Amino acid sequence: MAISIALALIAALAGCTDLRQTEPDRTANEQLLISTAADKAIAQIDFGDLREQSVFLETEYLESYDKPYVIGTFRARIAQQGGYLAADRKKAEYIVEIRSGALSINRELFYIGVGGFEVPIPLSEAVELPLATLYEDFDRTAIAKFAAVTLAAEDGRMIQSVGPVYGLAWMDEDSVLGIGWDTSNTLPKALQDNPRPAE
Template sequence: MIRYPLLLLAIAVLLGGCTTLRETEPGQTARHQLLLSTAADEASQRISPNLPAGTSVFVNTDHFGSSDDYQSSYAIGAIRAAILKQGYNLAASADEADTIAEVSSGALSIDRRERLLGVPSASVPIPLAGPFKTPEISFWKSKERTGVAKFRLTFYDAETGALQDASDPVYGFSHFDRSSILFFGSTDSNLMPPEVEERRESNAGTQD
């Protein structure tokens, strides 16, 4: 006589025969990093201070976040690049600058939303063996990832501390959306230009 735990285990094994291994170096996936960096790029492109051409600017990042983490260090680099592109000079220290640009981050993170039409995965208790997680069965599934960046910049005179320019916060967004119906899926993303995405897929196809 077949008992229920053994029957459930057999069904779970048959349904869950396919396993995907997630391996990343470092801990964050490349997609995670691209969502953050793309949002930071878009926000930085909206930086447009009203200062005399050629002004020497020192970027003060004391209130931005730790420069040791990937998100903050890339975003700070993008902000500095945007200031250079506007025709200003970067000073190595506040003593050498005409203007101090104090930057802060209001957001630099990822929102996630998932929707499912089907049977979600569930934990099934199996006596003497512990819980077993059944595979998900989806007829339609949507995964949405949105990167959000919000920066504020305030420009003041390096000698007097007088305000020179302060604009509204700048925002940037990125997205990676994946939806599937049964075995057919589609992806919408702004993480890479089309030509770069094609090169990435071509390179992936040559890997073992």
């Protein structure tokens, strides 16, 4: 009987935990993973042949998560390499069509622990025994895949085909007996080294 009461108290205490981890619908980590993967992929594309040429970026064939960010990054890449971005397709010398094959996150969770299952109690409802992990490894990897083709605006003749290019961003979180640490390639080292502000 004492064991049953103890289990019920543990379950009741676990039920007081606030599971909400972020105020927006998406976490900053998710946004950083996706945008970093996109950055790393697009940075591999060479638009140097379009230097001092007027370019219209065609996004009709781009289906992608965080589409505005991807489009902005492509525009920045063209401009950084000397291309002139045209607002009107009819006034451009070249058309760059972009497309995405992937931009999402794979998640993998491995843990060693106890609990996380129901314990039957005689003459009462079963009690959910909360999960207590001894070791936990939570890995997230964002994968981006992009390609682009440059066409002559006058007749649609293909000038250049680029890609596919790939970008990876990762974030690994580990914990042992509740003591955790994480590693990632989503933040500059200067930010990673910054201590958390004192509360």
